[in-house]
Amino acid sequence: MAVLLIAExxxxxxxxxxxxxxxxxxxxxxxxxxxxxxxxxxxxxEAAAKLEGxxxxxxxxxxxxxxxxxxxxxxxxxxLAGDYEHIVAPSTAASKNVMPRVAALLDAMVISxxxxxVDANTFERPIYAGNAIQTVKSGDAKKVATIRTSTxxxxxxxxSASVETIGAAANPGLSEWVEDKVAASDRPExxxxxxxxxxxxxxxxxxxxxxxxxxxxxxGAAVGASRAAVxxxxxxxxxxVGQTGKVVAPDLYVAIGISGAxxxxxxxxxxxxxxxxxxxxxxxxxxxxxxGLVADLFEAVPELTGKL
Amino acid sequence: MKVLVPVKRVxxxxxxxxxxxDGSGVDLANVKMSMNPFDEIAVEEAIRLKEAGKAEEVVAVxxxxxxxxxxxxxxxxxxxxxxxxxVAADDVHTDIEPLAVAKILKAVIDEEAPGLVLCGKQAxxxxxxxxxxxxxxxxxxxxxxxxxELDIEGDSATVTREVDGGLQTIKIKMPAIVSVDxxxxxxxxxxxxxxxxxxxxxxDEKTAADYGVDTAPRLEIVKTSEPETRKAGEIVGSVDExxxxxxxxxxx
Numbered sequence: 001m002a003v004l005l006i007a008e009x010x011x012x013x014x015x016x017x018x019x020x021x022x023x024x025x026x027x028x029x030x031x032x033x034x035x036x037x038x039x040x041x042x043x044x045x046e047a048a049a050k051l052e053g054x055x056x057x058x059x060x061x062x063x064x065x066x067x068x069x070x071x072x073x074x075x076x077x078x079x080l081a082g083d084y085e086h087i088v089a090p091s092t093a094a095s096k097n098v099m100p101r102v103a104a105l106l107d108a109m110v111i112s113x114x115x116x117x118v119d120a121n122t123f124e125r126p127i128y129a130g131n132a133i134q135t136v137k138s139g140d141a142k143k144v145a146t147i148r149t150s151t152x153x154x155x156x157x158x159x160s161a162s163v164e165t166i167g168a169a170a171n172p173g174l175s176e177w178v179e180d181k182v183a184a185s186d187r188p189e190x191x192x193x194x195x196x197x198x199x200x201x202x203x204x205x206x207x208x209x210x211x212x213x214x215x216x217x218x219x220g221a222a223v224g225a226s227r228a229a230v231x232x233x234x235x236x237x238x239x240x241v242g243q244t245g246k247v248v249a250p251d252l253y254v255a256i257g258i259s260g261a262x263x264x265x266x267x268x269x270x271x272x273x274x275x276x277x278x279x280x281x282x283x284x285x286x287x288x289x290x291x292g293l294v295a296d297l298f299e300a301v302p303e304l305t306g307k308l
Numbered sequence: 309m310k311v312l313v314p315v316k317r318v319x320x321x322x323x324x325x326x327x328x329x330d331g332s333g334v335d336l337a338n339v340k341m342s343m344n345p346f347d348e349i350a351v352e353e354a355i356r357l358k359e360a361g362k363a364e365e366v367v368a369v370x371x372x373x374x375x376x377x378x379x380x381x382x383x384x385x386x387x388x389x390x391x392x393x394x395v396a397a398d399d400v401h402t403d404i405e406p407l408a409v410a411k412i413l414k415a416v417i418d419e420e421a422p423g424l425v426l427c428g429k430q431a432x433x434x435x436x437x438x439x440x441x442x443x444x445x446x447x448x449x450x451x452x453x454x455x456x457e458l459d460i461e462g463d464s465a466t467v468t469r470e471v472d473g474g475l476q477t478i479k480i481k482m483p484a485i486v487s488v489d490x491x492x493x494x495x496x497x498x499x500x501x502x503x504x505x506x507x508x509x510x511x512d513e514k515t516a517a518d519y520g521v522d523t524a525p526r527l528e529i530v531k532t533s534e535p536e537t538r539k540a541g542e543i544v545g546s547v548d549e550x551x552x553x554x555x556x557x558x559x560x
Contacts, residue, residue, distance in 0.1 A: 010473070067476070067478075068471075068476075069478065070444070070453070071444075071451070074445065093469075094472070097441065097453050098441075099441075100406070100436075100438035100439075101441040101442065101444060101451065103442065103445075104410060104441070104445035105445045109406070109527050110406070110407075110436065112437055127435055127532075128319070128325040128432070128435070129432065131324075131325035131327075132325060132333075132334050132534065133533050133534070133535050134529060134532050135533070136528065136529055136530065138526060139527075140526050172448075173481075174450035174481050175450045175452075175478050175479065175481070176478065176479050177476070177477075178478055179476075180471075180477075181474050181476075183473075183474055191472075231491065236474060237475065237489075237491060238470070238471070243432065244489070246472070262324075262325075269535075269538060272559075273559045274541070275554070281543075286543070287538075287540060288538045288541075289541050290542075291541055292541060292544065293546075294543060295547075303547045307548070308560065
C-alpha cells in the first residue's frame with residue numbers, strides 16, 4: 001500500500017523533527033512517498049530524501065505553496081491522490097488547515113491527531129481533550145490522517161531516496177498571503193524541545209513571565225503557557241500548550257503557576273517527568289506531577305534558576 | 309450579507325468525562341451539555357458583524373439530536389435572528405461526523421445563500437478540527453481557519469490566524485468559511501429579557517433526510533478506552549530537594 005506523507009516545510013526548510021516523527025507512523029501503513037510543497041523547497045526535498053525508509057520524494061516548488069494557503073495546496077495533494085491509499089501529515093497548524101479540505105475533496109472522513117497505528121485502516125486518537133482514547137476503523141477508499149508527532153519517535157537518517165520535481169496544480173486564487181508575525185527566538189521549538197518550562201495565570205503579568213523565560217533559558221528549554229496566561233496577554237498565542245494549542249511530550253516539563261485544567265493537561269500529560277510549582281496545594285496539576293513544590297513561584301523560581 | 313453559524317451541542321467543558329465501562333464510548337446520560345465554546349465565539353462574532361452594519365441576518369444552525377434546539381435557543385438569546393435544527397440522530401451518544409455535517413451545511417448554504425459561514429475551529433468532544441475546512445472544500449469557497457481577527461471589506465476578508473509560529477494574516481475572497489479561535493472575542497452572556505425573546509424567534513426543524521445526506525459514519529468506532537493515567541508523584545519540601553530529585557532522576 002502506498003502512502004503520501006506531506007512534509008512540514010517552513011520557510012523553504014524541512015521541519016525535520018515533525019516530518020520524521022510522522023514518517024514513523026506513515027511507514028506502519030505502507031511504502032512512503034514524501035511531498036515537499038513550498039517556495040524554494042529543493043533543499044527541503046533533499047533533506048526529506050535522507051530520512052530512513054522513504055522510497056521517493058516529490059518536490060513541488062511554486063510560490064502558491066509558500067505560505068501554507070489551504071486552497072492551492074489541497075488541490076495539489078488531490079491531483080496526486082490517485083496513486084496513494086493513505087495521505088498523511090504531521091499534525092501542525094498547516095496540516096490541520098489543509099488536510100480536512102483534502103479529505104472532503106476525496107469524499108473521505110479525515111482522521112485527526114492519530115496517536116497509534118493499529119493496522120493500515122485502524123487508528124487510535126484522543127477525544128475529549130485526551131480524556132478518552134478512541135480506536136477507529138476507516139471504511140474510506142483513501143485514508144486521510146494527521147499524525148500527533150509527540151507520540152511517535154523520529155525516523156532516522158541515512159536514506160537516499162530519489163527526488164522528482166513535479167509541476168504545480170492550478171491555483172484557484174481564492175486567497176493570498178499578507179504577512180506573518182513570527183517572533184524570532186533562539187530557544188528550541190516548543191513541540192520538539194527536550195525541556196519545556198510553562199507559566200500560567202499565577203505568573204500574573206507579561207513582565208513577570210520573564211521569570212519563566214529566565215528559568216527556561218537556564219535549562220535550554222522552550223517556553224510554554226497555559227490558555228489562561230495567553231488569554232490574559234502574558235504570553236503569545238504560539239506558546240499555548242493544551243487541547244487547542246500545542247501538544248508536547250518533553251523529557252522534562254515544568255509547570256509554574258498553572259492550576260492544571262484538563263484542557264492544559266491534554267497538551268502535556270505525556271511528558272516524561274512533570275514538575276509543578278504552585279502555591280495552591282489543591283491545584284489539580286499536582287495529581288499528574290512527578291515532583292510537586294507547594295511554594296510562591298516568585299520566590300521558588302528565582303531560587304531554582306539560581307541553583308541550576 | 310447573511311451569516312450562517314453552525315453550533316454544536318457538546319458536553320459542558322467543566323464536566324469530568326467518564327468512559328463507559330463497556331468501552332462503547334463516553335457517558336453522556338444525565339450530563340450537563342452546552343454550546344461548544346468555540347461556536348459561542350463564532351455566534352458572538354456574527355452578532356458583532358450585524359451590530360457593525362456588516363451583516364443583515366444571523367442564522368444559527370445545529371445538526372444532531374433534537375435537544376440541540378436548546379443550543380440554538382442559546383444562540384438566539386445571544387442575538388441570532390433565527391435558527392434551523394436538523395435532526396440527524398436519536399441518541400445523544402451518536403456523533404455526526406464532520407464530513408456528513410459539512411454535506412448537510414452545504415445543502416443549507418444552497419438554500420440560504422449566506423455570504424459568510426462562521427464556525428468554531430473544533431468541537432471539544434471529538435476534537436476533529438475539520439468541519440469548516442470540509443465545508444470550504446465542498447462549497448469551493450476560500451477558508452480562513454483559526455481566526456483571531458476578522459475584517460470584512462466588500463468582497464474580501466482579512467483574517468489573522470493563530471498558527472504554530474505566531475500569527476499569519478491572509479486575505480480571502482468572499483463568500484468564505486471562517487473558523488474561529490479562542491482569541492477572536494469574548495462571547496456575551498444572554499440577558500434574561502433576551503432569553504425570553506429568544507423563545508419567540510423562529511426555529512425551523514428539519515431532518516438530514518430532507519437534505520438527502522447520508523450520515524452513516526465513515527469511521528467505525530472499534531472501542532473507546534480510558535487513557536493511561538499517571539502515577540501520583542511526591543511533594544518535595546524545598547527547591548534544594550527538587551533539584552536533588554531531578555538530578556537523581558537524570559532530568560538535569
